[in-house]
Amino acid sequence: xxxxAIDPITRIEGHLRIEVEVQGGVVTDAWSSGTxxxxxxxxxxxxxxxxxxxxxxxxxxxxxxVHALASVRAVENALKITIPENARLIRDLMAGTQxxxxxxxxxxxxxxxxxxxVTLALKADPEKTSTLAQSISAWPKSSRTYFKGVQDKLxxxxxxxxxxxxxxxxxxxxxxxxxxxxxxxxxxxxLEALDFQREFIRIHAVLGGKNPHPQSYLVGGMxxxxxxxxxxxxxxxxxxxITKLLKQGADFVSQVYVPDVLAIASFYKDWAAQGTGxxxxxxxxxxxxxNQGKPETYFFPRGLILGRDLTKVxxxxxxxxxxxxxxxxxxxxxxxxTGLHPWNGETKPNYTGPQPPFELLGDGAKYSWxxxxxxxxxAVEVGPLARxxxxxxxxxxxxxxxxxxILKQLGVDATxxxxxxxxxxxxxxxxxxxxxxxxxxxxxxxxxxxxxxxxIHENSLWEPSxxxxxxxxxxxxxxxxxxxxxxxxxxxxxxxxxxxxxxSTWNAGPRDAKGQRGAYEQALIGTPVxxxxxxxxxLRTIHSFDPCLACAVHVVDPKGREYAxxxxx
Amino acid sequence: xxxxxxxxxxxxxxxxxxMTSRTTSRNVSRxxxxxFCSAMTAALALPLSYTTQVVEALEQTRRPALVWLEFQDCAxxxxxxxxxxxxxFAEIVLDLLSWNYHETVMAPSGKAxxxxxxxxxxxxxxKYIAIVEGSIPMANxxxxxxxxxxxxLDLAKxxxxxxxxxxxxxxxxxxxxxxxxxxxxxxxxxxxxxxPGLRLLNLSGCPANGANLxxxxxxxxxxxxxxxxxxxxRPLFAHGDRIHDLCPRRPHYDAGQFVRxxxxxxxxxxxxxxxxxxxxxxxxxNCPQVQFNDATGWPIGVGHGCVGCxxxxxxxxxxxxxxxxxxxxxxxxxxxxxAFGTGAVAVVAGLTxxxxxxxxxxxxxxxxxxxxxxxxxxxxxxxxxxxxxx
Ligand code: SF4
Numbered sequence: 001x002x003x004x005a006i007d008p009i010t011r012i013e014g015h016l017r018i019e020v021e022v023q024g025g026v027v028t029d030a031w032s033s034g035t036x037x038x039x040x041x042x043x044x045x046x047x048x049x050x051x052x053x054x055x056x057x058x059x060x061x062x063x064x065x066v067h068a069l070a071s072v073r074a075v076e077n078a079l080k081i082t083i084p085e086n087a088r089l090i091r092d093l094m095a096g097t098q099x100x101x102x103x104x105x106x107x108x109x110x111x112x113x114x115x116x117x118v119t120l121a122l123k124a125d126p127e128k129t130s131t132l133a134q135s136i137s138a139w140p141k142s143s144r145t146y147f148k149g150v151q152d153k154l155x156x157x158x159x160x161x162x163x164x165x166x167x168x169x170x171x172x173x174x175x176x177x178x179x180x181x182x183x184x185x186x187x188x189x190x191l192e193a194l195d196f197q198r199e200f201i202r203i204h205a206v207l208g209g210k211n212p213h214p215q216s217y218l219v220g221g222m223x224x225x226x227x228x229x230x231x232x233x234x235x236x237x238x239x240x241x242i243t244k245l246l247k248q249g250a251d252f253v254s255q256v257y258v259p260d261v262l263a264i265a266s267f268y269k270d271w272a273a274q275g276t277g278x279x280x281x282x283x284x285x286x287x288x289x290x291n292q293g294k295p296e297t298y299f300f301p302r303g304l305i306l307g308r309d310l311t312k313v314x315x316x317x318x319x320x321x322x323x324x325x326x327x328x329x330x331x332x333x334x335x336x337x338t339g340l341h342p343w344n345g346e347t348k349p350n351y352t353g354p355q356p357p358f359e360l361l362g363d364g365a366k367y368s369w370x371x372x373x374x375x376x377x378x379a380v381e382v383g384p385l386a387r388x389x390x391x392x393x394x395x396x397x398x399x400x401x402x403x404x405x406i407l408k409q410l411g412v413d414a415t416x417x418x419x420x421x422x423x424x425x426x427x428x429x430x431x432x433x434x435x436x437x438x439x440x441x442x443x444x445x446x447x448x449x450x451x452x453x454x455x456i457h458e459n460s461l462w463e464p465s466x467x468x469x470x471x472x473x474x475x476x477x478x479x480x481x482x483x484x485x486x487x488x489x490x491x492x493x494x495x496x497x498x499x500x501x502x503x504s505t506w507n508a509g510p511r512d513a514k515g516q517r518g519a520y521e522q523a524l525i526g527t528p529v530x531x532x533x534x535x536x537x538x539l540r541t542i543h544s545f546d547p548c549l550a551c552a553v554h555v556v557d558p559k560g561r562e563y564a565x566x567x568x569x
Numbered sequence: 570x571x572x573x574x575x576x577x578x579x580x581x582x583x584x585x586x587x588m589t590s591r592t593t594s595r596n597v598s599r600x601x602x603x604x605f606c607s608a609m610t611a612a613l614a615l616p617l618s619y620t621t622q623v624v625e626a627l628e629q630t631r632r633p634a635l636v637w638l639e640f641q642d643c644a645x646x647x648x649x650x651x652x653x654x655x656x657x658f659a660e661i662v663l664d665l666l667s668w669n670y671h672e673t674v675m676a677p678s679g680k681a682x683x684x685x686x687x688x689x690x691x692x693x694x695x696k697y698i699a700i701v702e703g704s705i706p707m708a709n710x711x712x713x714x715x716x717x718x719x720x721x722l723d724l725a726k727x728x729x730x731x732x733x734x735x736x737x738x739x740x741x742x743x744x745x746x747x748x749x750x751x752x753x754x755x756x757x758x759x760x761x762x763x764x765p766g767l768r769l770l771n772l773s774g775c776p777a778n779g780a781n782l783x784x785x786x787x788x789x790x791x792x793x794x795x796x797x798x799x800x801x802x803r804p805l806f807a808h809g810d811r812i813h814d815l816c817p818r819r820p821h822y823d824a825g826q827f828v829r830x831x832x833x834x835x836x837x838x839x840x841x842x843x844x845x846x847x848x849x850x851x852x853x854x855n856c857p858q859v860q861f862n863d864a865t866g867w868p869i870g871v872g873h874g875c876v877g878c879x880x881x882x883x884x885x886x887x888x889x890x891x892x893x894x895x896x897x898x899x900x901x902x903x904x905x906x907x908a909f910g911t912g913a914v915a916v917v918a919g920l921t922x923x924x925x926x927x928x929x930x931x932x933x934x935x936x937x938x939x940x941x942x943x944x945x946x947x948x949x950x951x952x953x954x955x956x957x958x959x
Pocket of ligand 1: 812813814816817818819820822840841842843847848849850869875
């Protein structure tokens with residue numbers, strides 16, 4: 001038996017360490033550790049709840065926007081504020097844009113190099129690459145000359161001997177299966193996607209002033225003033241720019257991203273049987289079409305699937321969530337075997353790992369800064385796959401035909417969805433669904449403005465003097481990486497307690513009190529490892545979840561500072 | 570500042586003539602390349618005659634090495650780098666530099682990634698640039714951030730002290746930022762405090778504008794040195810001017826036209842956000858000129874106040890974000906923006922010229938030393954010197 005540690009796991013957000021045991025070329029056990037801690041919820045205590053979203057947004061710069069949104073929703077839920085329709089539409093436009101852009105970046109810049117051998121692209125015939133490209137898509141940049149240009153550029157780069165971010169990649173590993181032409185196609189689109197992500201997210205600069213970390217949210221609405229006839233506000237010209245960018249986005253998603261995912265997947269069908277994982281899937285749901293946020297109106301439906309049983313989708317009640325610290329570097333007052341709902345969350349940091357520098361974290365009872373959230377004591381997976389499965393099982397209009405069509409095209413059945421490849425495919429599917437939907441929300445905003453409805457903020461509860469003495473609330477978002485929620489307790493106009501349970505806490509968290517593995521850990525069991533020095537297979541399954549570790553580590557405790565042992569060295 | 574997009578064709582023609590004897594190995598059109606060099610010259614507030622020097626520097630054959638470390642971060646600065654447009658991320662990473670280590674985007678993981686770092690330290694010792702994103706936790710022997718089993722401080726010491734220079738990017742790396750805000754327990758500090766004595770540039774902002782990163786890189790490639798800085802080691806080209814002085818809403822401030830409630834008529838007419846808590850009068854940053862995401866927008870531009878995100882301790886000194894700056898020194902403690910109606914324009918103009926506004930809400934030093942809170946200026950008071958034009 002060999003124990004290997006992969007740290008840093010790269011092409012993710014944040015600091016993730018994976019240790020696995022490998023026997024006979026297969027992973028037999030796995031431990032997922034978050035190795036960075038900031039304590040943002042402690043910092044939020046005693047602040048003005050209206051400021052919280054700016055702090056919370058900095059939980060993550062990759063999943064930018066989503067924590068801002070969860071935060072304002074949590075405070076609005078506590079204070080019983082209903083936002084105007086225009087504010088809801090702008091928020092949904094921003095969140096949906098973020099989802100599309102983030103999924104494209106994930107596929108090309110964070111995940112593709114697990115499937116694409118960049119060096120093999122040099123062996124491709126540009127003519128054949130052009131034929132391949134034209135056979136899968138109407139995307140205009142598909143000529144022989146275009147691919148020859150990309151190949152020449154790559155050759156100049158490789159010949160320079162300075163391989164930069166591509167140096168020491170696992171090139172030549174037997175797990176790479178694409179023909180040279182598909183590799184060249186992917187390299188070309190890796191570069192195109194760099195341009196796409198930069199251009200498309202300008203929508204955030206229009207509606208939020210910048211990206212990352214747009215700055216236009218408000219408790220009660222948005223700060224994005226509307227006036228069709230003024231240059232300093234959202235006007236007809238800016239709506240026109242968004243329309244144009246959405247159109248470009250739709251072209252890229254349907255003519256580049258989705259065809260590429262299908263083309264690459266067709267060479268890796270064996271990965272539809274790898275990384276199957278927990279088989280439990282959860283989504284809070286999101287994108288309501290009414291201002292009360294009624295779950296029945298969600299574009300991404302709410303639900304829980306247990307044991308891969310697509311015939312039963314249960315409802316989700318946030319009160320059924322509990323977080324465990326049995327294997328996390330914290331202690332609970334009532335003992336480490338207890339689970340606590342976020343409203344009662346407490347954290348006493350208690351690092352029991354080896355002092356750095358260390359080689360292995362080992363089998364210590366505690367091994368991560370992430371807690372282990374559970375739903376009715378079930379470990380669950382969240383994210384695009386969970387959302388697509390729930391929409392599919394609930395027969396949400398427009399979803400089943402798309403999913404069935406793709407399964408048919410790849411020649412696999414629905415069980416193929418419960419896999420590493422299924423996560424990649426689900427991400428592409430929901431990107432296509434979202435890019436189709438976004439222009440409708442923009443159209444509604446335009447229509448409202450045309451009717452003279454320029455309301456953007458609910459002012460009546462802005463001043464803390466109008467608030468109850470004490471209030472509790474929660475706000476959820478279906479972020480690109482899955483179900484995200486913030487919980488807030490407000491007292492005397494200030495934050496008494498703040499807690500976030502984020503997608504990557506669900507997915508990357510450690511074992512719980514019963515020893516049940518988290519989603520990453522379970523998904524790694526059975527993964528082949530041809531060469532422990534080049535664990536590309538492990539990266540495939542881990543990256544299929546799109547890890548975001550800055551999000552996942554958090555702490556809240558009214559008395560946290562008393563427990564902390566601060567020693568400045 | 571010259572805007573390259575509006576330079577006349579005559580200027581372009583002249584630039585191109587001066588370059589005709591050269592060929593470029595890069596796969597961008599000569600015109601596009603020159604346009605970019607000219608944009609950089611303008612972004613760095615250099616005279617246009619420097620363009621030739623910029624072009625030459627960017628055409629050198631061996632690309633200088635760079636490593637990018639991430640500690641207590643949110644990767645927001647990495648994402649901001651992805652949004653850079655002149656030059657874009659692809660050009661920076663593939664054409665201009667040898668981008669040897671950056672966890673968010675690099676191909677290898679684990680041991681193979683560590684090799685990329687070790688090779689650079691060995692082969693490029695004293696020559697590479699180190700970029701650090703995120704704060705460094707000093708408490709509890711550094712266990713709040715480890716990578717490959719090593720602490721952030723341990724890694725930063727080795728990597729930064731062997732670099733030609735270090736660029737701290739984002740307010741966490743420059744000044745401690747969010748993890749160092751009141752309530753934090755990890756002993757987070759910026760790079761300059763964690764490792765004194767480095768040749769350091771603080772590219773502050775939450776996150777730092779990708780355009781400023783691009784400009785800094787081009788400056789380094791061109792002049793082989795870091796750009797001139799203010800007293801906080803921030804580049805003057807990005808922090809030489811106060812937002813309030815270059816804000817397009819400034820005429821409304823001077824005229825006493827303020828947004829009083831979100832979405833009110835003033836808000837819909839682009840009036841001044843001072844009453845809604847704008848910290849532009851206390852912030853030196855080039856957002857009004859450069860803006861974000863290829864000059865598409867900026868926070869005040871969409872209707873939300875500035876939060877002073879490039880200043881040390883802004884999470885404590887600029888909050889509550891929606892409370893109007895209480896007073897402006899020189900007008901007496903009770904003076905507020907309301908007093909600056911049309912009648913006060915001349916006085917305000919004089920005040921502005923002296924960069925005298927320095928009021929803050931919370932005192933940055935109050936937490937650590939236990940002293941009673943007192944007013945303290947957090948931005949440099951004096952008008953900083955411009956880079957010399959030889
Ligand atoms: S207070 Fe803010 S919005 Fe008003 S002029 Fe100054 S920087 Fe601009």
